[in-house]
Amino acid sequence: MPTATLADHIDALLPQTQCTKCGYEGCRPYAAAIAHGEADINRCPPGGESGVRALAALLGTPSLPLDTSRGTPGPLTVAVIDETHCIGCTLCIDACPVDAIVGTAKRMHTVVEALCTGCDLCVAPCPVDCIVMVPSGRDWTTDDARRSRDRHERRARRLQEDGGTTGRRADRREPAGGHPAPAASVNAGPAPMPATLRPAEPAPEDAAARRRAAIDDALARARARRLATPK
Incomplete structure (x- = not known):
């Protein structure tokens, strides 16, 4: 899958809170970094464990524990x-x-x-x-x-x-x-x-x-x- 298209699919699974807790300036830059193999899939606290699993399924890779050093999921x-x-x-x-x-x-x-x-x-x-x-x-x-x-x-x-x-x-x-x-x-x-x-x-x-x-x-x-x- 072309990298740009893959980034689009990854971005579609992210919550779009634009919180930057992943270390990137928004959800789209994080999606691009994942698509390029530059970032792990477990750096989005708002997406939680279910978000990590969804990304793993999309990419065909093993799931990872949520990186709670970046925050923990919770109610809106x-x-x-x-x-x-x-x-x-x-x-x-x-x-x-x-x-x-x-x-x-x-x-x-x-x-x-x-x-x-x-x-x-x-x-x-x-x-x-x-x-x-x-x-x-x-x-x-x-x-x-x-x-x-x-x-x-x-x-x-x-x-x-x-x-x-x-x-x-x-x-x-x-x-x-x-x-x-x-x-x-x-x-x-x-x-x-x-x-x-x-x-x-x-x-x-x-x-x-x-x-x-x-x-x-x-x-x-x-x-x-x-x-x-x-x-």
Whole structure:
């Protein structure tokens, strides 16, 4: 099979969270590295053990234990920005690989939950520690993966057209792709996605209350960390 075609087939099996935990700048570069024999098939925590087995079956090679030094699989999570502490620095906007964060300089930013992949790449750059990852209450689906791939590719093209600059725009009130910005000032965001890609099932009736409690708890812990940090 031609290498380019093989990379396409490999990429189709990856979850498309674009989390970079594999050591590559996204799912497609990792797929290309596998196709060229430059990377093992067990470096994708979001894909989990089932993802490793799927890649092994495609390539006709023995399966490998998941490399947990790169992270462990778990339920899908999303990012939440604490509006009371966001300073509008835009660093999280620059970090998001799928343009799922909207906002503008010196204004509060918001995560578009439906677009968040749970990569958590926005957490570390935040200078005021106001982003937390919380359970999404749903599964990551094949439609999510397809949309994430498309948005990541559009972002890459935009950055190339902008001369390789960061993801920052003069005004990012609406995410790329015309997805309307949410009305709420704070949105639940991403986190590690499940080990398998399967249609999401309806959440229990009390899921919203549990999720709200999880968000409140995560934000409280983030505030406690800020208070404990020496000035």
